[in-house]
Amino acid sequence: MAGWGEFKRGWRLILAATVGIGTGLTTMVFYTMGVFVPSLTKTFGWSDSQVMVAITIVLLGSSVVGPYVGALTDRIGARRVALGSVIGMGCAWALLALNTGSIAIFYATFTILTLCGAGTLPVTWTKSVIANFSERRGLALGICLIGTGLFGALIKLYAFYVMSAIGWRLAYVCIGAFVLCVTLPITFFFFREPRRALDTSAQAPGIAPEAGLGLREALRTRAFWILSASFFLLSLAISGIAPNLERFLTTSGFDLATAVRIAAWYGIGIVVGRLITGFCLDRMWAPGVVFLLMIPTMITFIVLAGGVSSVPVAMLMVFLVGSASGVEYDALAYLVSRYFGMRAYSAVYGSIFIGFAFGAGFGPVTFSKTFALTHSYHTLLFATAAVVLVGSGMLLTLGRYPRFDAARPGVAHPKAGSAWGVSSQENA
Structure with a gap:
């Protein structure tokens, strides 16, 4: 039962982080874009790929401001950053309702939404979770990160x-209202800067917020x-298909309502994937863990390349x-927490998130443009399977987790023991 007391102390934080991540910027944009595409293209005559550029703006914009947000979170605390951003984002969603047909204004509004x-x-929510959990850190992250699946x-x-x-x-206005009426009060009442993240005297065993690499040291690793x-x-690879699911499914012969219901299984898959990942x-x-859990996904992309016509099979594929x-x-x-420590967690996470955001930003547009040119997802899905294999395989070269000493910030020591088996003590 060691480590389960962390959940008793930190369940409010987990709840707030789950809702905050689930209704955060990238989640809301990513999972609603496919729903709005048909109406926007019909109303204004835009192409699918033109609309999908908005996702690129959000994710590339996030990659630019991510390190600054991370540094700000390290400096003034996650709660202040989260509260201010939730209010601003809720209001920015409503601005999308004012567009009268200008694609430039559409992009500008998504830029405002990003900022x-x-x-x-x-990065904002996980900083507090990681600071408050040690022995069950992976599971705690898995639980709070299922917010993207649940709310997606x-x-x-x-x-x-x-x-x-x-x-x-009015649907855009209602999305903004959802953020202000649900996310804001939960963040205000439950999302607190963990005491042990701010006070080293209150640390649980194994949690040392000053131990680890600074951003400059991390960049040299x-x-x-x-x-x-x-x-x-x-x-x-993976982000490319998500906002294009509705279009992919309708071209496979499903009507839009059925396609939306099938696409919702993507979010359910996220929930299960995160819980399994956190446990492992x-x-x-x-x-x-990442490499092994990506194998079913590679197989799924290959199967999808051959086409799918059955609703249950489509649901299973989307779920995977x-x-x-x-x-x-x-x-x-x-x-990030294991290879770089907590000394500059938010700044390091925000910097690595640049690569993640660039991939997620170009993926949807690549899928849309490829389909526009070839009228088929066949070749692209095979290529996607290969990219997943290479991306997950690269992680196997990382080696064992380093050990950080709070008394000597910026110094990492190799950790002895098997790379595959991780004991509770090592996780602390």
Whole structure:
């Protein structure tokens, strides 16, 4: 039962982080875009790829401001950053309803949304979770990161049914209202800067917030660049299909309503993937966990390349792709904490997130443009399977976790023991 007391002390933090991540900037944009594409293209005559550029703006913008948000979080605390950003993002969503047909204004509004919502990126929420959990850190991250799956599925259906009832303009307003009425009060009442993250005298055994590498030291390590390249490739592959699911499914012969219901299984897959990943991270070597959990996804992309016509089969395939997305975020936060420590966690995470965001930003547009040129996803899905293999395989070169000494910040010591088996003491 060692380590379970952390959940008794930190359940409010977990709840707030789950909701905050689930309704954060990238989650909301990513999971609603496919729902809005048909209405926007019909109303304004834009192409699918033109609309998908908005995702690129959000994710590339996040990659630019991510390190600054991380540094700000390290400086003034996660709670202040989160509260200000939740308010700004909720208001920015409503601005999208005002567009009268200008694609430039559409892009500008998503730029504003990115700047306002950057403080809701996972780096803000996971900083407090990691600081408050030691022996069950992987599972704690897995639980709070299932927010993207839970709310991804919910917000996709919410946006679709609201848009069907009152139109896409008011649907954007309702998304903003959802953030202000749900995320804001939960953040205000439950998301607190953990005491042990601020006061070294209150540390639980094994949690040392000053131990680890600073950003400059991290940039000089091999692990930093391996993680950046690996998560660029993984996000490029997996993020490419997510906002294009509805279009992919409708071209496979499903009507839009059925396609939306099938696509919702992506979010359910994320939930399961994150819980499994979190459970495994506390017991096994994290790079190996990622590689093994990506194998079903590679197979899924190959199967999808051959086409799918059955609703149950389509649901299963979407579920498996979603589970891979569940692995990504969970593993990234955990890997940063284990290979670089907590000294500059937010700044290092934000910097590695640049690669992740670039991949996620170019993926959807690549899928849309390739389909526009070839009228088929066949070749692209085979290529995606190969990219997943390379991206996850790179992580296997990381080696054992280093050990950090709070008395000597910036110094990492190799950790003895098997790379695949991780004991509770090592996790502390």
